[in-house]
Amino acid sequence: MAPAQSSPFMEEDDDNEEVERVELETTSSYHPSAPSSEIFDMRTTVDPSYIISLIRKLLPHSVKNAYSSHGDNDCNASVGELETGIRGTVQTSSPGVLSITNRTDEAMDTHDETSELAHQKEGIEDSFGPIKDNNISTVDEAAWEECGCILWDLSVNKTHAVFMVENLLLEVLLSSLAISQSLRVTEIGLGILANIACHEVLRNRMISMPGLIDTIVDQLFLDDSLCLCEAFRLLSLGLQDGDSVTWVNTLQPEHILRRILWVVENTLNPQLLEKGINLLLAIIESQQEVAQTLLQSLMKLGLPSLLVSLLACEMKHLFGERVPDSSMNLMKSGSAAESASLLYAIEVIFVLLLMLDI
Template identity: 50%
Template structure:
């Protein structure tokens, strides 16, 4: 039987009726905020997206009170109250009161238990397996949202927006209740990126509970977490709130833990971060350094640094591992920073083992990969020789050491202090030489070293002559010891080379292996004459 067709008019009437009865579709997004409530922050990412990520972290943190931390965490009133406080703060930008995933899971378990019945043991096993799956899901979600915020926090505008929207409180709650090392690492990573910016860094340092919680993370036995906390702390020690961080780091067990990690870790990245933290403490603001350095020195900081230097030197001699070069540089920079502090310089300068290790570094045949470390070592050696009179005599006949000093010259061409330090050492080695008393073999060794490095010496002298900067000229007049070091060294070099030039023909007949290039000797001698004559005329 055929179905009667409806007229077009009837169809239109039914559609209009449906439109009147059918409710309007729900909005897929929240309406825009009034103009007076918009954020006055320029950002390439929608602020509402960042806020939604923070909100998701908070919900995960609340749920984590029962999942990440296990049953014990749920019974902690302090942690529970903190999470409830975070949840109440979240209500102002969370229009819905959605239940946590953990609570939904509990309801599902209850329904299963009532409807299915069965053996108690199997039900409990199912619960445990379900809880484990739920815990993994919670952590995976937190990791996803957290890693996005970690990247976004590298931007100043994003970081400031996060702080305005309670990200620090959310991360504090997560650090307090979570037992997941991955969650802790991500939380510390976000805070570390926030600390790269002045305003968020100041907010960090003004929250004592957050400061104490972050410092407590140095006791976590997880390498990625320790790397992040050791990256974060140096940034905080640079800020105006450095005194607050110093107070939190001051307890002996905290400082001992930092030293222990630096001394015992086998992970190069963690060692680099640990030594970087020690350097940051030494170079931190006066109010922080004055608090932390005395107990660190009492706990053996200089000995630790020298032991680490000895280990890195042994590694460097056995094999060249590029990832360890930065560690060597940080150790030397920390020693140099300590050596210029009046209260601690003597302990550094009087250490013979340190002097030996620095000399070994200077004598390395191939220095290109550790050039910066060699420059720092030269500065340390120069300061040590200035403070301890007999050190120069210990290496006065070490021709490999003298040769190594000239090899470092090209790396210090743009560093006035390093150039002065190198010439200061050379002068201390050469000035005591008495031409009328020197043996033929010693004279031959001196001339051999000087002539073989004639190109490097000429290049340095030419660069120095062309450099007419006020900084260089001021250094020549203000620091009398280092200012005249180059001239004194060149005068002594002139005397040694002249003595050889006068007698080279006669002496050559007595020497079986005379590998000195007379052309290099004459050219270097002429260069020294020209430079010293110009310096006298100034």
């Protein structure tokens, strides 16, 4: 049998592959790898440019429009610089923090499915401050909420949180809180800030930003339980910092302390009550000289009587009449655990007050 003849087409394919290989090697020599300083630190599975794109989408449209129309205005110019800073080159000096260099490409269109929390307003009637109305564009709010919820989740991670702050997230949130008319936007913004405050290294950055702490305290006069929960949580974390003088000075005015006590006394929301008790506990557990400043004012405003009232109420819930039906007892077990937790916090406050001899 005659040996098989090689096909001329196969020989031609081999020649083409060899030419392509040579061209690839020649071309690659003209495109060396990027220097290490321009390569992302891949310690996270989240694309850093995606985080920056999310931050950019939180910048209020009305602020950007105002800057475009009044570029010579100082306030609007600062917002313009803010947006330019986010879009331009942002370098971080902290080791292990992600860096973005010369990123001018558009944001990726990836959208994570984020569960939407039902935003219920608590019926608290109070004479303090205006109530925010949900009157912004539904489309804008939905987009803001989607991006904000993703950043809210990512800010739990310290590396992500530091990267966000280095890329001007605090400035963006301050702008949003200052003009927001949406309770949901306010809640998300406060939630992100509270997560950032969990990282001790970033609390000083929050203190050093002009107007941020004052804007946070202003949210105490909202009549919304979810916003107040995040505001109380954020303030409690701020008071835990070694340098809590700034937070204390901001809370020192009598009308602010009176508002805190009023909310704790009148809320029917168990979660908000818990956050309020934790805030009072954080005030007492602060540094001795810091605690004295706020405690003296709180005592004059009726803190002892409030604690007695709360203690009696929680004990009534905890040791109330037992329901014969076992299923009803099971349903009440959760509320009993919450009452026990609040009782413990209230008792701790009493003990600390006695120790401080106030």
